[in-house]
Amino acid sequence: MAGTGALSLMSWGGLFSLPAFAEQAKRAQKHCILLWLCGAPSQFETWDPKPGRPTGGPFRSIPTKLPGVHFGELMPRCAGIADKLAVVRSMKTSQSEHLQGIDLLNRGAAPRPPFIRPTLGAVLAQQLGHLENPIPNFVLLDPCPEGNEFKEFKAGNWAGWLGAQYGPVRVGGEFKIEDVVRRADISSEDHEARNALRRFLTKKFENERRSAAASSQNAVFERVKGLMSCADLFDLEKLPAKDRERYGPAAFGLHTLQARHLVENGAPFVMVANGMPWDSHVFHNEIYQMLVPELDRILFNLITDLEERGLLDKTLVIAMGEFGRTPWINQARGRDHYPNAWSLALTGCGIKRGVVVGATDEDGVDVAEKPFSEKNLFATIFTALGIDPYAAYDLPDLPTFHRVEDKAEPIREVLV
Amino acid sequence: MADEPKKTEETPLKIEKAKEISLPSAVLALDVSADGKTAFVACQDGGVFTVDLEEGKHELLGKHESYASGVLVLPDGQTLISAGYDGVLQWHDVAARKTTRRVKAHEFWSWNMDVSADGSLVASVTGRYDAGGYKYEPAPEREPSVKVFDAKTGELRHALPHVPPVQAVAFTPDGRHVAAGNLMGQVRVWDTVTGKQTAEWSTPDLTSWGIIKSHHYLGGVFAMTFNAAGDELYICGMGPMRDPMAGNGTQRWQRFTWRDGKRLDETHDGESGQGLMEALAFHPSQKLFVMAGRLFQGKWNLAFFETATGKNLHALDAKHRITDALFTADGSRLLLAKAKGQEKKNKEGKWPDYGLLEIHSVRMPA
Numbered sequence: 001m002a003g004t005g006a007l008s009l010m011s012w013g014g015l016f017s018l019p020a021f022a023e024q025a026k027r028a029q030k031h032c033i034l035l036w037l038c039g040a041p042s043q044f045e046t047w048d049p050k051p052g053r054p055t056g057g058p059f060r061s062i063p064t065k066l067p068g069v070h071f072g073e074l075m076p077r078c079a080g081i082a083d084k085l086a087v088v089r090s091m092k093t094s095q096s097e098h099l100q101g102i103d104l105l106n107r108g109a110a111p112r113p114p115f116i117r118p119t120l121g122a123v124l125a126q127q128l129g130h131l132e133n134p135i136p137n138f139v140l141l142d143p144c145p146e147g148n149e150f151k152e153f154k155a156g157n158w159a160g161w162l163g164a165q166y167g168p169v170r171v172g173g174e175f176k177i178e179d180v181v182r183r184a185d186i187s188s189e190d191h192e193a194r195n196a197l198r199r200f201l202t203k204k205f206e207n208e209r210r211s212a213a214a215s216s217q218n219a220v221f222e223r224v225k226g227l228m229s230c231a232d233l234f235d236l237e238k239l240p241a242k243d244r245e246r247y248g249p250a251a252f253g254l255h256t257l258q259a260r261h262l263v264e265n266g267a268p269f270v271m272v273a274n275g276m277p278w279d280s281h282v283f284h285n286e287i288y289q290m291l292v293p294e295l296d297r298i299l300f301n302l303i304t305d306l307e308e309r310g311l312l313d314k315t316l317v318i319a320m321g322e323f324g325r326t327p328w329i330n331q332a333r334g335r336d337h338y339p340n341a342w343s344l345a346l347t348g349c350g351i352k353r354g355v356v357v358g359a360t361d362e363d364g365v366d367v368a369e370k371p372f373s374e375k376n377l378f379a380t381i382f383t384a385l386g387i388d389p390y391a392a393y394d395l396p397d398l399p400t401f402h403r404v405e406d407k408a409e410p411i412r413e414v415l416v
Numbered sequence: 417m418a419d420e421p422k423k424t425e426e427t428p429l430k431i432e433k434a435k436e437i438s439l440p441s442a443v444l445a446l447d448v449s450a451d452g453k454t455a456f457v458a459c460q461d462g463g464v465f466t467v468d469l470e471e472g473k474h475e476l477l478g479k480h481e482s483y484a485s486g487v488l489v490l491p492d493g494q495t496l497i498s499a500g501y502d503g504v505l506q507w508h509d510v511a512a513r514k515t516t517r518r519v520k521a522h523e524f525w526s527w528n529m530d531v532s533a534d535g536s537l538v539a540s541v542t543g544r545y546d547a548g549g550y551k552y553e554p555a556p557e558r559e560p561s562v563k564v565f566d567a568k569t570g571e572l573r574h575a576l577p578h579v580p581p582v583q584a585v586a587f588t589p590d591g592r593h594v595a596a597g598n599l600m601g602q603v604r605v606w607d608t609v610t611g612k613q614t615a616e617w618s619t620p621d622l623t624s625w626g627i628i629k630s631h632h633y634l635g636g637v638f639a640m641t642f643n644a645a646g647d648e649l650y651i652c653g654m655g656p657m658r659d660p661m662a663g664n665g666t667q668r669w670q671r672f673t674w675r676d677g678k679r680l681d682e683t684h685d686g687e688s689g690q691g692l693m694e695a696l697a698f699h700p701s702q703k704l705f706v707m708a709g710r711l712f713q714g715k716w717n718l719a720f721f722e723t724a725t726g727k728n729l730h731a732l733d734a735k736h737r738i739t740d741a742l743f744t745a746d747g748s749r750l751l752l753a754k755a756k757g758q759e760k761k762n763k764e765g766k767w768p769d770y771g772l773l774e775i776h777s778v779r780m781p782a
Contacts (some may be wrong), residue, residue: 038628038662039629054441054461054758054767055758058482058483058501058525060458060482061479098754101647102677112756142630144631145629146627146628146629147629148629148659150629166489177528177539202691230695234442248550249547249548249549249550250547250548250550250551250552251550251551251552251631254550274631275626275628275629275630275631275659276630277626277629277630277631277632279629279630280661281661281662281663282661282662282663282692283660283661283663285547286581286634287630287634287661289524289525289544289545290544290545290546290547290552290580290632291632293544293546294546294547328757328758328759328760329442329460329757329758330757330758331442331736331737331755331756331757332663332692332712332737332757333737333755334663361759365761367758368494396525
């Protein structure tokens with residue numbers, strides 16, 4: 001593939017065994033944390049409030065650190081760091097059903113069967129990751145085993161034509177990485193000796209037989225070995241108690257803290273989800289009065305922590321779902337799906353801070369200024385991370401595809 | 417449904433829709449004057465209105481800064497108290513058409529309010545649902561969840577603790593006790609003189625933890641009322657769901673002796689569909705009570721139950737979500753507060769009305 005980013009996955013063999021190089025690479029490493037607000041969060045109660053309008057709902061708006069810019073009243077902490085955020089209020093996409101919307105906002109383009117475009121996480125795992133990294137290049141933190149359409153999406157092919165090695169390792173709740181703790185009755189020396197013998201024999205077998213299966217098995221063992229070395233990163237109980245207090249106690253916050261922890265330790269891409277709780281066809285206000293303050297607190301802590309640790313400049317943080325929600329309230333006291341005019345927030349690596357881009361009309365029914373599509377968004381994400389957004393995939397038996405099709409422009413107003 | 421409610425012609429109880437009055441936004445609560453000529457409604461646009469039931473005209477009496485969630489007229493017929501999602505209780509002079517007092521009752525919404533039968537006390541309940549555990553168990557309250565005020569002076573009498581959010585409140589007919597129910601199906605009862613808690617119990621049958629889409633709680637007690645004797649409490653909501661966001665729990669009421677929290681009865685098997693029930697009201701005769709709300713699946717969102725047996729006597733699909741219901745003092749009419757789905761702007765660029773006040777005539781058995 002032409003125009004790969006700063007760190008390519010394909011040609012690092014063995015370099016990470018050199019401590020100095022590993023440290024240098026860690027310093028250069030870019031990261032991305034996607035807070036995946038699945039189910040589609042409402043723009044009205046978050047980034048684009050319309051208080052006093054028939055569509056506004058019961059919540060008021062509050063001023064932010066940016067003159068003239070208001071967020072929903074449930075986001076006071078984010079309002080206080082609005083100068084660290086880039087908010088896009090004019091997303092306009094085409095899919096109004098969850099599965100299609102999730103697919104669109106995870107892959108950045110409409111499907112073209114039978115070819116399967118890799119998800120954002122898979123692309124970033126390839127572009128920002130490296131095989132020798134003990135931490136998986138794509139971690140999906142999501143404790144919800146069900147999830148309707150998101151469950152269906154999760155069961156699908158995340159890595160697409162890039163190959164399964166770029167797919168996510170899923171952790172969270174009952175999803176644990178099994179068998180990554182060395183048995184107590186085996187010493188570390190014994191364990192390493194056994195592994196060395198296994199490696200010698202299987203490598204010999206692989207070389208003599210030219211076996212792809214053996215090669216694949218060896219790769220899996222290496223991956224497991226890496227996971228064993230960082231198993232503690234996946235244990236919520238081992239996260240610092242004070243941090244857990246700030247992010248927790250609920251699942252989404254703790255997994256966001258875990259994402260921060262993983263990034264601090266070199267993870268290139270972490271996606272945090274929690275089922276699809278934002279799909280508020282009923283009880284919209286009753287649920288958002290809980291969900292939005294949680295998001296507010298989590299985002300605030302994440303951004304503040306990354307900044308304090310010197311990581312914000314090289315970590316892109318995205319908070320978004322698959323679309324927005326209707327301006328009108330249905331009779332079940334809910335808001336329904338709405339891709340016509342919705343909002344998201346970005347910050348960190350490559351992102352200009354303290355900007356609000358685009359606008360909707362007075363009732364939030366349509367985009368009034370600067371509509372942006374999923375392609376614009378993906379071009380923005382890749383550009384912000386220093387990845388060529390228009391590079392062509394050069395893979396056998398594949399028509400010409402690009403990371404972002406149609407040369408769609410990035411949202412330049414949010415780029416540094 | 418395995419056992420359908422009886423049809424109108426098979427029962428001596430006769431209900432007929434008599435009138436429908438349109439209001440600009442969803443009607444969330446209602447009350448009616450003693451003579452049955454004027455209704456008072458609290459609406460989603462924050463408006464508190466008087467509605468002339470003969471003429472069908474409405475007039476703005478006051479305005480909350482967020483949804484108006486409760487409205488009740490005092491026995492003097494002249495003083496109206498409303499509550500809102502702005503956390504404020506407002507006193508209105510009906511004759512003078514003006515708001516006479518505002519009391520900031522809560523930092524968060526007033527979910528629900530009640531006034532004692534003698535008009536001396538007004539109670540309001542609040543509480544934001546904050547995540548308090550890994551599974552989103554509600555966190556302890558940030559402010560007292562239940563407040564009781566002097567209805568004449570607006571002075572705070574009691575600030576009472578509960579687990580938020582507390583969504584329903586009711587006085588006993590003698591005003592000596594006040595009950596409040598929350599998201600988790602927990603009910604507490606206090607003595608309104610001493611402020612001491614006198615009873616507490618929990619029902620798991622009205623709340624849900626989401627398995628499918630949302631890992632958090634939803635549902636709870638949405639309305640409550642005491643029987644005329646004051647020894648039993650009726651509550652309603654909907655049964656547990658795997659996906660709370662679907663709103664497809666069983667339409668459900670439950671009846672308790674409140675001093676010991678013993679459940680005496682609940683919606684009978686086969687007599688309910690699915691949907692949130694958020695209104696309960698006794699007929700003045702006490703022979704029957706009505707439960708109403710939203711229909712998700714099934715055949716009705718308004719049903720009449722025989723008090724003595726709990727049997728569903730009559731049920732109908734009233735087409736739109738019912739947020740509140742009450743009988744006029746003579747029992748001849750049933751008033752329903754309703755919320756339609758909000759529609760898109762019309763060709764004239766205006767938002768169509770989506771609130772309704774509906775009047776049904778009631779003919780009781782001889």
